[in-house]
Amino acid sequence: MYRDPTIRSSDITPESVYINRRAFLRGLGGVGAGLLLGACGVSQSSTELTPSSPTGNVNLRDELGDPVNTFEQITTYNNFYEFTTSKEDVARRAAGFVTRPWTVEVTGMVRQPRLFAIEDLLTMFDQEERIYRLRCVEGWSMVIPWQGFPLRKLLDLVEPTAQAQYVRFETLYDPDQMPGQRDRYFPWPYVEGLRIDEAMHDLTILSTGLYGRTLLPQNGAPLRLVVPWKYGFKSIKSIVKIELTDTMPVSLWMAVAPREYGFYANVNPEVPHPRWSQATERRIGELGRRKTLLFNGYAEQVAALYAGMDLRKHY
Numbered sequence: 663m664y665r666d667p668t669i670r671s672s673d674i675t676p677e678s679v680y681i682n683r684r685a686f687l688r689g690l691g692g693v694g695a696g697l698l699l700g701a702c703g704v705s706q707s708s709t710e711l712t713p714s715s716p717t718g719n720v721n722l723r724d725e726l727g728d729p730v731n732t733f734e735q736i737t738t739y740n741n742f743y744e745f746t747t748s749k750e751d752v753a754r755r756a757a758g759f760v761t762r763p764w765t766v767e768v769t770g771m772v773r774q775p776r777l778f779a780i781e782d783l784l785t786m787f788d789q790e791e792r793i794y795r796l797r798c799v800e801g802w803s804m805v806i807p808w809q810g811f812p813l814r815k816l817l818d819l820v821e822p823t824a825q826a827q828y829v830r831f832e833t834l835y836d837p838d839q840m841p842g843q844r845d846r847y848f849p850w851p852y853v854e855g856l857r858i859d860e861a862m863h864d865l866t867i868l869s870t871g872l873y874g875r876t877l878l879p880q881n882g883a884p885l886r887l888v889v890p891w892k893y894g895f896k897s898i899k900s901i902v903k904i905e906l907t908d909t910m911p912v913s914l915w916m917a918v919a920p921r922e923y924g925f926y927a928n929v930n931p932e933v934p935h936p937r938w939s940q941a942t943e944r945r946i947g948e949l950g951r952r953k954t955l956l957f958n959g960y961a962e963q964v965a966a967l968y969a970g971m972d973l974r975k976h977y
């Protein structure tokens with residue numbers, strides 16, 4: 663379970679190390695800091711970094727001004743049904759998950775199909791920082807400082823053909839490591855999909871880390887999708903296959919409960935889930951609830967993708 667953010671087990675939590683290190687690097691300024699950040703693989707896209715607070719600490723905030731969740735919250739309250747459906751147990755159950763060697767096959771309607779080793783993906787692309795809200799369809803949310811790279815960069819490399827209209831993603835299938843995959847209720851492996859323009863959007867990233875550290879198994883190591891304007895279940899974890907296709911992919915959730923989960927799954931406070939309202943959410947670490955924002959607060963960037971579509975019908 664996540665803890666009350668006012669109760670710190672230690673001053674040297676991973677997030678304080680991360681935040682202080684960033685403050686140090688920023689203090690160096692200009693070229694020096696850029697080189698240092700480059701050397702450890704995190705580029706300096708710190709538009710969301712606010713200046714020092716009165717306490718001297720640096721506060722990492724999203725562009726709406728809300729603070730990031732703690733490292734502990736982000737890594738101990740997870741949805742990853744391959745391990746368990748109990749959010750507080752995912753971290754423990756996933757602890758031994760083997761993420762090396764790991765390959766990602768990019769295939770389908772592309773001119774240059776290719777099998778990538780995870781090491782290639784980590785070195786071929788600049789690892790940028792993106793501070794994003796994550797809104798789960800269950801009605802809770804967090805703010806997470808991811809590292810990763812735009813999915814577009816990977817897709818450009820393999821050159822999608824003119825027929826490619828959708829991108830289909832698959833999680834590893836390995837019931838020996840992922841005991842939840844023995845549950846026959848779900849049609850494993852976990853599958854998700856995006857329309858190709860959604861996949862090419864600059865907000866859509868493949869994440870390799872968070873808080874300046876390599877991704878942990880519970881967060882989808884070694885590579886997971888992050889699509890911040892959609893409900894969290896679209897952000898598929900531990901990806902082994904990416905396929906370009908002309909057919910709308912059927913996600914695991916569409917297959918299990920087609921009346922409850924659509925392909926688009928854009929965050930929308932006005933379209934209730936059949937069993938609960940989506941008007942408000944609980945930000946982990948906060949008391950009470952806050953209003954859910956259309957497209958999770960990213961409407962300015964993504965609304966044009968859905969021009970002319972009925973967002974109530976295409977949920």
Ligand SMILES: Nc1nc2c(c(=O)[nH]1)N[C@H]1C(S)=C(S)[C@@H](COP(=O)(O)O)O[C@H]1N2
Nearest residue numbers: 740741742743798833852881894895897899
């Ligand atoms: N393979 C896979 N990916 C998944 C899930 C899952 O069960 N299996 N859960 C999804 C859901 S419902 C959410 S809310 C997010 C949670 O991501 P986090 O645990 O890193 O916060 O992962 C998504 N990706």
Ligand SMILES: [Mo]
Nearest residue numbers: 798799894895
């Ligand atoms: Mo979720």
